[in-house]
Amino acid sequence: MKxxxxxxxxxxxxxxEAEAKLEAASNELAEVNAYKAMLxxxxxxxxxxxxxxxxxxQKTKRKMDQANKLINSLADNKTRWIQNxxxxxxxxxxxVGNVAKACAFVSYCGPxxxxxxxxxxxxxFMGDLNSRGIPAxxxxxxxxxxxDQVTIGEWNLQGLPADELSI
Numbered sequence: 001m002k003x004x005x006x007x008x009x010x011x012x013x014x015x016x017e018a019e020a021k022l023e024a025a026s027n028e029l030a031e032v033n034a035y036k037a038m039l040x041x042x043x044x045x046x047x048x049x050x051x052x053x054x055x056x057x058q059k060t061k062r063k064m065d066q067a068n069k070l071i072n073s074l075a076d077n078k079t080r081w082i083q084n085x086x087x088x089x090x091x092x093x094x095x096v097g098n099v100a101k102a103c104a105f106v107s108y109c110g111p112x113x114x115x116x117x118x119x120x121x122x123x124x125f126m127g128d129l130n131s132r133g134i135p136a137x138x139x140x141x142x143x144x145x146x147x148d149q150v151t152i153g154e155w156n157l158q159g160l161p162a163d164e165l166s167i
Contacts, residue, residue, distance in 0.1 A: 097129045097136025
């Protein structure tokens with residue numbers, strides 16, 4: 001029976017060693033699982049951050065594309081705006097002469113017929129402005145300068161004649 005007791009003792013020691021190894025392995029496994037869970041959580045956080053950045057990058061790209069489309073469409077208008085600006089500057093430069101011509105017409109041309117009015121306006125008034133160095137429009141229409149088309153339309157609706165002399 002002694003050999004059996006010795007064997008039991010030996011097996012008990014082996015069992016305790018195996019249980020100690022099992023407990024150490026279980027502790028190590030728990031640490032590894034905790035580390036794995038921490039890494040998974042960190043990974044999920046980083047992936048969420050990555051997805052948010054990608055979404056923001058896509059929004060920014062869409063905004064840039066829309067801005068480029070707007071800039072390109074406005075580039076076509078740039079030449080027109082520059083042309084209109086230059087025309088406005090030229091009109092502003094001739095404004096003094098045009099006002100003087102219109103004032104002279106209103107003051108002096110009322111009782112005359114259309115032919116004499118045109119002669120006074122085109123030759124005498126324009127010649128006087130040129131001799132004084134005052135810029136004025138060569139093709140100057142007094143009617144367009146003094147009244148707009150809406151007002152002329154209202155006059156016509158009220159029964160006034162639509163010919164150039166009457167306007």
